[in-house]
Amino acid sequence: MSASRIVALAAALVLGACATQPEPRGTGDLGLVVERADGKLLRVENSHNTALGEIGGLGDLSHASMVFSRDERYAYVFGRDGGLTKVDLLEGRIVRRVMQAGNSIGGAISQTGRLVAVANYVPGGIRVFDADTLDLVADIPAVGPDGKRSKVVGIADLPGERFIYSLFDAGEIDIADLSDPKAPKVRRFTNIGREPYDGLVTEDGHWYVAGLFGEDGLALLDLWNPQAGVRRILDHYGRGERRLPVYKMPHMRGWAVAGDEVWLPAVGHHEILVIDKRTWTEKTRIPVAGQPVFVVARPDGRQVWVNFALPDYDKVQVIDVPSKRVVETLHPGKAVLDIGFTPKGEQVWLSARDSDWVSIYGTATLKEVARLPAHRPSGIFFTDRAHRMGM
Amino acid sequence: MSPSRYGLLVGGLALFALVAPPGRAAEPSPARQARLAEIVAEDCGACHGMTRKGGLGPPLLTKNLAGYDDRTLATVILDGRPDTPMPPWRGLLSDDDALWIARYLKGETDVR
Secondary structure (H helix, E strand, O other): OOHHHHHHHHHHHHHHHHOOOOOOOOOOOEEEEEEHHHOEEEEEEOOOOEEEEEEOOOOOOOOOEEEEOOOOOEEEEEOOOOEEEEEEOOOOEEEEEEEOOOEEEEEEEOOOOOEEEEEEEEOOEEEEEEOOOOOEEEEEEOEOOOOOEOOEEEEEEEOOOEEEEEEOOOOEEEEEEOOOOOOOEEEEEOOOOOOEEEEEEOOOOOEEEEEEOOOOOEEEEEOOOHHHOEEEEOOOOOOOOOOOOOOOOOOOOOOEEEOOEEEEEOOOOOEEEEEEOOOOEEEEEEEOOOOEEEEEEOOOOOEEEEEEOOOOOOOEEEEEOOOOEEEEEEOOOOOEEEEEEOOOOOEEEEEEHHHOEEEEEEOOOOOEEEEEEOOOEEEEEEHHHHHOOOO | OOHHHHHHHHHHHHHHHHHOOOOOOOOOOHHHHHHHHHHHHHHHHHHHOOOOOOOOOOOOOHHHHOOOOHHHHHHHHHHOOOOOOOOOOEOOEOHHHHHHHHHHHOOOOOOO
């Protein structure tokens, strides 16, 4: 070791001993749990399952979601009230916050990490921001063929500084190309079906799927061959069967892609649909304990975990992917709202809102290993999402 | 409100006066009210916003609901709105629950 390195090391040790400087650490095991009733985020880490502190002042966090910067240091939090907040995970504080719309539903971060896009209900459209400064880069209204503004749902990033999203009221899928941020180009796919309520991009960036609320079935776009247009799949899955009241819209970002199969919630049915990803046809259905909300594959794709809409939201079911059998019904607490796997999936965090805790299970043992107090927790977001397309 | 709706409402009120003991006998218990307020915030809030400013569903602020009577609102809550994502809550909520929520949304009552 050179003399200068030794001096530097000694200086670092002295600094460390003063305890004024926190030990440098990475952020790969950090995450945020939404405490929406208080407009707060609980900062957590999943190496030792501990809470590191709370961050307040985030406004209305109902249905809040977030994406992460590619260095996994910052979270961009999308609030229901139109707030976009940049949070420093290392320092546990808000860096910047802008009120960018009246009512928003989610967002996405671009491939380079330079652009953050927010999907808005009011005014219907997307707004794109500089990831460093949160300065507005582009304002792209979502206007249907009837000339009316439409609520935007199901936004996700695509390669090449593009964002894809669905227009709930207009029944349309749009792709905004921001490779030249000053001159965004929008490609529109109209008549894709009634009331797309959410959408997802498969992690390979090959497919976009929008779930339809206003009719049975899904809208599918081959992103490697977009000129072929949007096609409808599974448009018979609920036909002739009584659809149950849907007390909570299923979420698609959690939709599981496990091997050659896509697992998704059947709207208004106590079932999960398993789709063959090569043909986009139904392979089988799995009866479950309620109406599924999140259907999430363990990162290795060997298990799928499911939570439910009320009144069945005190249960979580675990399904073995190869045999398609429910292997366990867990009761992690009251009102389980989200499912968050650790990066390699040895544990899973489950937020139990009405129990005021996050329950952590081992995914091999299916036993609870820890419980973290949290005030009415909802969404759970770990930083490994930073490097996954569509997350 | 249409005359026939009005007539129904008056009839309903008269019936209520006949069968209900004095006071707000149909008022949900304090514990149930607390639970209903929670349902409004969390479950209605999923679509209408926790602060009721709207979302996938329309806003439910006091000013948005001022023109509707309790029974109409309760009916929407219990039966939902066809061809929209608003589900029927009958089965999870009783008639008294829905009427209490209607008044609560209009700012006419609060958790006791």
